[in-house]
Amino acid sequence: MRRHLQLRVATPEDREWLHELRHRVYAQELGQHVPDPTGRLRDGLDGDNVYLVAARGADRIGFVSLTPPWLGRYALDKYLTRDELPLLSEGGLFEVRILTVEPRWRASAAAPLLMYAALRWIASRGGRRMVAMGRTELLGMYLAAGLRPVGRTVHSGALTFEVLTGNVTELTMATMDRYRTTLERLRSGVDWQLDMPFAPRPDGCEHGGASFTAIGTDFRSLHRRHQVVAADVLDAWFPPAPGVRAALAEDPAWAARTSPPTGAEGLLAEIAAARGLPEETLAVGAGSSDLIFRAFGQWLTPESRVLLMDPGYGEYAHVTERVIGCRVDRFRLRREDGWRIDPARLAAAVGAGRYDLVVVVNPNNPTGRHAPAAELRSLIAAAPAATRWWIDEAYLGYADPTESLAGLAATDPRVVVCTSLSKMYALSGMRAAYLVAEPATAARLRRWTPPWPVSLPAQLAAVAALRDPAYYSDRWLRTHALRRRLAADLAGLDETVMIEEGVANFLNVTLPYGGPSAAQVVDECRRHNVYLRDLSPLSPEYEGRTVRVAVKDTAENACIVAAFQAALEILLPRSAALGPRIDGVPVAGSAR
Known part of the structure; x- marks a missing residue:
């Protein structure tokens, strides 16, 4: 043989x-x-x-x-x-x-x-x-x-x-x-026997997570959604607001067969009212990825120079490098700095005027860190006039909605703010998002927007969500409590792992040197129907050792902790060299 x-x-x-x-x-x-x-x-x-x-x-x-x-x-x-x-x-x-x-x-x-x-x-x-x-x-x-x-x-x-x-x-x-x-x-x-697939994905980018594959992308085994913990994507752990569920349930047959308002006029009006923005500064899309592809395709060419934060959301590298073919540089975020943006270093990097576009995800995915709006305003004010800034605020509700730069974007032609309604409003399946730009920029993007960019169910859901800010504020606060509990439970599993929380609906777990790779832990957790995200492909800063975990409800968080414990018992040698750490700081009772 x-x-x-x-x-x-x-x-x-x-x-x-x-x-x-x-x-x-x-x-x-x-x-x-x-x-x-x-x-x-x-x-x-x-x-x-x-x-x-x-x-x-x-x-x-x-x-x-x-x-x-x-x-x-x-x-x-x-x-x-x-x-x-x-x-x-x-x-x-x-x-x-x-x-x-x-x-x-x-x-x-x-x-x-x-x-x-x-x-x-x-x-x-x-x-x-x-x-x-x-x-x-x-x-x-x-x-x-x-x-x-x-x-x-x-x-x-x-x-x-x-x-x-x-x-x-x-x-x-x-x-x-x-x-x-x-x-x-x-x-x-x-x-x-290596810990990555033999072949890369066809487009080279990990859009979303692998958890839906486990459920079944042919939709014939949707009952498995009750068995799979989808903590590899950052969908909200909570359901949409009651008004959203009522709007979708009132007449689903009509919502399915009826063409929506051509330009999402009602949704635009609701966003403008909720955010205190002129309608002419807005453009909507079927999720932030739709807006990213549409806007970047209009603005950038293979000759364009782009600066991305590193680590940063992989979709931006995918669009700029693989789809458009831009010249892309990375601004390195450092673990020793708590993954925070150093304003002085970023100002020096941008000050030479060689970048057509600077992308800042704030709070950042996957680090979970938030840069104060005042710091970003100062950076933008001092930056060259030819440099455009794209600020992604998909997770801002988990930090502080008043920190938004949308007001600046509505008046400054160098700034665009993109906001997904997916993660903060529990509407990932609906695909609804908007961006804010000064009127001329927004108008140009609307001209390149096809009719009916957002489905009728998505428009109904988004409008109802924006009308219930109290419900979501409460859910965001509850998310912080769930995250802190999950962080403490994971830190208690082994004295050699490091937990980094951030401010959003996820946390990161870094494995010790000499221990298993992130890919091995992710693979082992899948044996328990728990799906996590290996951050290694996003940046060498993670050294192949960091796993991102989405915050879920109490029951699913317990499943995550149990799966992680089972994985570590199989993969990680016992060691008392370090105590359990959250954000790099030993927790009470840990070894020093």
């Missing part, structure tokens, strides 16, 4: 073979290093690097080494300074090195599969660019994979290497385009 080629992260048992193979190839065969009497070849990054191993049964075939950016150093630092190779100072850069295959397997698919596995691992950790040293005699293989020389050559022992780089998104798209058939053929013969 033919054995499958296995791809896995190196185990402790693999390490001795790995060092021995490196010695045989790079010291004895190729002369890059002086032979070592131990017959082993090691370097200073061995303890921190990630090694992916290819094996067939008990036979180890080859490996590739990955150096993630959170280590703060690369093998290339031994050969080139950061001034000589500024690429090494870029955020989100992963180094791929030492692709090595046993001699008798070099004609097999092992090397291409290891390269592909490295690309998938990097993408799953939010990597945006990779760098590698490719032996000059194998340069054709690396060029065929989409890597490109940066114009630097490195000499090491008897070998000469070309320094190569590639954009992870572009490499992924090119790989799937050129080698899709080959990969599909190889997939059936691979035992893929």
Whole structure:
């Protein structure tokens, strides 16, 4: 029986073979290093690097080494300074090195599969660019994979290497385009033991969550909605206001068969009244994604320069990079700063005037942090006149509705505020949202809005929701209490996990170094019908260790805690090195 080629992260048992193979190839065969009497070849990054191993049964075939950016150093630092190779100072850069295959397997698919596995691992950790040293005699293989020389050559022992780089998104798209058939053929013969899917999503973006797949996207098993805890999406845990439910229940047959007001005139009037805004400053859409795609498609081109917060809502990177093809930079939010925007750093980044658009989600998803309106007003006032600001306030109700910049957006042509009614008003299934812009900007967007942009049921629901602010204010306050209880319960499960709350309807759980990956915990929780969100693909700042958890009601939160506990008992070694922490601070009774 033919054995499958296995791809896995190196185990402790693999390490001795790995060092021995490196010695045989790079010291004895190729002369890059002086032979070592131990017959082993090691370097200073061995303890921190990630090694992916290819094996067939008990036979180890080859490996590739990955150096993630959170280590703060690369093998290339031994050969080139950061001034000589500024690429090494870029955020989100992963180094791929030492692709090595046993001699008798070099004609097999092992090397291409290891390269592909490295690309998938990097993408799953939010990597945006990779760098590698490719032996000059194998340069054709690396060029065929989409890597490109940066114009630097490195000499090491008897070998000469070309320094190569590639954009992870572009490499992924090119790989799937050129080698899709080959990969599909190889997939059936691979035992893929890595913690990310073999193939990326077709559009490369995780819209929503996987929980509806578990319920059934064909809608034939909707009873499973009572069994699945959908904490991977940020839908409200509470039902819509009573008036919303009454409006939808009064005559659902009529609402289903009747064309809505063409331009959602009644909804526009209700938003204007509820928010104290002129109607001519508003445009509506079928959810914020509709508005993002429509507005950005009008404003931006592949020549546009965009600044996104990092970590940040993945839809913005998807639209600007993958759909439009803009030149996108990231403004790094730091865990050590509590993920908060540093106004001075952001002002310096924007002040040069090179950005056509700056996107700020406030409160931010996925960090949950809120930037004070006064700080943002000052930043915008000092920014270049040609820079447009897009402020996403989808979660503002959980912080403070009076902190909205909608009033500024209604008068300043540089500012647009987008507000989804999905998350705060329990209307995710309805798809209703609006944006606020000065009248000329809003009018241009309305001209590019098709008739009937929001369905009649959605218009009915949104209008009724806006008419009951007291109900939602109470639900938002209750959300804070549920979040704090969930945070405390999760923190009590294990002394090595860190809980970060923020101000919105979710919290983040970061796993310890040396513990399971976020993907492994998410996968294990799904065995208990609890769906959580692995934040790793959104940003390398999460280091593959952070899980986002939506706040649900008391019963579902208990299911989340139980599933998390079961996952940690299976995946996490016992350790008393750290106490349980909320926002990085030890809680009462924890180890110091």
